[in-house]
Amino acid sequence: MKINVQMPKAIKLGIKIKNENHMIICGLSFLTVIIFITLLGPFIVPNDPLSANMSERLASPSVTYPLGTDHMGRCIFSRLVIGAQATLGITGLVVASVVMIGIPIGLVTGYIGGRIDSVIMRLVDGLLALPEFILAITIAGFLGPSLINLMISIVFVKWIGYTRVVRGIVILERNKDYVSAAKVSGSSNWKIIRRHLLPQIISPVLVLAALDIGKVILIISSLSYLGLGAQPPAPEWGAMLNDGRPYFQTVPELMIYPGLAIFFVVLSFNLIGEGLRDKLDVKRH
Amino acid sequence: MLEINSITKTYDTNPVLKDITLSLNQGESLGIIGESGSGKSTLARLILGLDSIDEGEIIFQGIRVQHKRNSLKKVRRHVQIVFQDPASSLNPKLPVWKSVVEPLENYPDTIPLFLKEVRNNKELMAGMLFNKVGLSQELLERYPHQLSGGQKQRVAIARGISLQPALLICDEPTSSLDVSVQAQVLNLLKELKRDLNMSYIFISHDLAAVQFMCDQIAVLKNGTLLDMFRTEELFSEIRHDYTKKLVGLALKDIL
Ligand SMILES: Nc1ncnc2c1ncn2[C@@H]1O[C@H](COP(=O)(O)OP(=O)(O)O)[C@@H](O)[C@H]1O
Ligand SMILES: [Mg+2]
Numbered sequence: 001m002k003i004n005v006q007m008p009k010a011i012k013l014g015i016k017i018k019n020e021n022h023m024i025i026c027g028l029s030f031l032t033v034i035i036f037i038t039l040l041g042p043f044i045v046p047n048d049p050l051s052a053n054m055s056e057r058l059a060s061p062s063v064t065y066p067l068g069t070d071h072m073g074r075c076i077f078s079r080l081v082i083g084a085q086a087t088l089g090i091t092g093l094v095v096a097s098v099v100m101i102g103i104p105i106g107l108v109t110g111y112i113g114g115r116i117d118s119v120i121m122r123l124v125d126g127l128l129a130l131p132e133f134i135l136a137i138t139i140a141g142f143l144g145p146s147l148i149n150l151m152i153s154i155v156f157v158k159w160i161g162y163t164r165v166v167r168g169i170v171i172l173e174r175n176k177d178y179v180s181a182a183k184v185s186g187s188s189n190w191k192i193i194r195r196h197l198l199p200q201i202i203s204p205v206l207v208l209a210a211l212d213i214g215k216v217i218l219i220i221s222s223l224s225y226l227g228l229g230a231q232p233p234a235p236e237w238g239a240m241l242n243d244g245r246p247y248f249q250t251v252p253e254l255m256i257y258p259g260l261a262i263f264f265v266v267l268s269f270n271l272i273g274e275g276l277r278d279k280l281d282v283k284r285h
Numbered sequence: 286m287l288e289i290n291s292i293t294k295t296y297d298t299n300p301v302l303k304d305i306t307l308s309l310n311q312g313e314s315l316g317i318i319g320e321s322g323s324g325k326s327t328l329a330r331l332i333l334g335l336d337s338i339d340e341g342e343i344i345f346q347g348i349r350v351q352h353k354r355n356s357l358k359k360v361r362r363h364v365q366i367v368f369q370d371p372a373s374s375l376n377p378k379l380p381v382w383k384s385v386v387e388p389l390e391n392y393p394d395t396i397p398l399f400l401k402e403v404r405n406n407k408e409l410m411a412g413m414l415f416n417k418v419g420l421s422q423e424l425l426e427r428y429p430h431q432l433s434g435g436q437k438q439r440v441a442i443a444r445g446i447s448l449q450p451a452l453l454i455c456d457e458p459t460s461s462l463d464v465s466v467q468a469q470v471l472n473l474l475k476e477l478k479r480d481l482n483m484s485y486i487f488i489s490h491d492l493a494a495v496q497f498m499c500d501q502i503a504v505l506k507n508g509t510l511l512d513m514f515r516t517e518e519l520f521s522e523i524r525h526d527y528t529k530k531l532v533g534l535a536l537k538d539i540l
Contacts, residue, residue, distance in 0.1 A: 177374035180335050181384070185444065186361050186391030199378040 020278040027271030034265055038084040047075035049082040049235045058251050070240075070254055071247055072233075080261055083235035088265070090151060090236075091216050095209055097155045102162025103205060107193050109163070110170030121167075124160050132157045136219055140228040150229040154219055158212065165208055166201050173200050203280040210273030214266035221262055237262050286311040286451065286484065287332070292341030294327055294508075301327045303508045304341075309501075311451070314478065314485040316495030316516070318531065319505035325488045326369070328505075329454045332486070333366060346451070362392055365450040369457040371437035375429040381440045382411035382425040388447045397449035399481070414443040419473060435466035439473070446477055453478075454486045459494065471497060492519075492535040504528050 053073035067076040109117040139153035221238025230236035244254025287309040294302040368374035403409035459467040504512040512525035
């Protein structure tokens with residue numbers, strides 16, 4: 001009887017562990033392919049992504065144009081491949097900046113507490129009261145349409161989440177005995193933050209970042225779609241969606257292809273993020 | 286060596302220590318006994334400057350313990366601690382040898398006699414310290430979760446003695462351990478005390494352990510110092526009623 005009760009549990013556990021690894025491997029494989037194509041982009045594209053050919057507008061797929069052409073006769077495939085550099089590059093930069101800003105502020109406010117902490121957290125709570133997407137649009141709109149302004153607005157909105165998560169963990173950890181022991185050992189505040197607290201936040205931040213990359217890509221694309229990001233004729237997936245909008249009824253492919261590209265990138269990062277979260281046993285924040 | 290002058294500590298509105306006065310001479314060890322919640326750990330934290338004192342003062346070797354960087358750094362050079370629960374007093378994300386040599390990193394000018402030959406090599410110092418507390422060198426690179434409770438507490442003791450402090454505070458160092466290893470750890474502490482010529486403040490709710498380790502005993506209840514005497518006077522008629530009760534309970538345990 002006892003065996004009967006325990007067996008399913010063991011099996012379930014086995015499957016669960018497999019699932020996490022499957023998710024991560026699956027996400028990583030998608031991502032590898034995407035990054036490979038992105039890096040090789042300039043060497044494999046059949047056409048100049050910017051050269052318009054009005055006599056070949058909205059052409060169907062052919063040998064010269066593997067996915068056909070857009071409303072200005074530009075090769076959709078080439079624009080997708082080159083556009084990946086913009087979309088993924090901006091995303092990478094944005095997430096890196098957000099992590100670099102959010103982590104130190106979270107560490108310091110969480111550890112030191114006091115006046116600095118309450119001032120910054122007041123600010124953060126204020127910002128969090130507004131939906132982040134609306135906030136990003138507002139700032140991007142206020143700064144004016146350009147890629148740099150787009151990045152600034154997303155960074156401005158996104159660092160808050162990282163600061164909150166890091167601060168939360170630090171507040172939990174800072175009263176534990178090992179931090180007291182480090183103080184008694186004569187370690188400076190700086191050393192305690194760097195050596196003892198930083199390692200505690202790396203896994204959660206990694207998971208958060210992986211899950212956030214998908215969101216950031218969507219925000220970039222959405223803002224570009226609204227005309228606030230990459231400016232024509234630069235190929236960027238969101239901007240391509242925007243370009244295809246007038247033709248949605250007649251030639252939906254113009255929107256379907258960049259849509260699918262965004263979908264796959266977001267999917268792979270989400271698979272990695274969710275997999276890591278379960279594997280590293282990071283609590284949801 | 287250590288003077289505690291009528292200190293008071295209140296958390297929120299809860300008075301945890303009430304007008305405690307104590308002193309400890311060089312080379313002597315003091316046991317602090319009291320039930321859970323009586324303020325023993327709080328007293329230890331105040332001596333180390335981990336919390337602020339509300340009223341009164343603590344003076345160690347002429348230095349007042351207060352929140353000024355120099356004061357705390359000087360005091361902690363000579364006063365170290367072994368916490369109750371080694372599972373939480375070691376950073377789970379660090380290999381244990383790094384925790385052990387952390388004090389030596391922060392006090393580069395301190396050269397304990399028993400580490401003289403290896404003072405410029407952290408790994409060798411950690412190895413020496415492991416030797417001193419009876420741990421195998423193979424455990425140096427392990428993480429806390431890969432060690433048993435007794436082994437972890439030995440690691441924490443190794444860190445505690447690494448600067449050869451004048452005073453080592455042991456806050457219930459065996460109460461989170463299996464009964465079978467408690468005696469071993471007590472014996473180790475006693476041996477180290479003699480070997481390194483340290484004083485202890487030995488906090489416990491186990492009267493026998495305190496008697497085994499200390500020259501003087503202080504009895505704490507609800508933040509008040511009820512009784513204070515030399516260990517050999519434990520059974521004297523003039524002991525406080527509460528002390529007599531503790532003695533009675535301890536004897537019952539043995540019989
Ligand atoms: N950081 C703190 N904040 C609030 N109350 C505390 C804190 N630390 C200890 N206390 C309270 O102080 C009292 C004494 O605690 P403690 O010194 O840990 O006792 P002991 O070590 O003798 O068991 C307890 O009632 C405890 O709840
Ligand atoms: Mg205690």
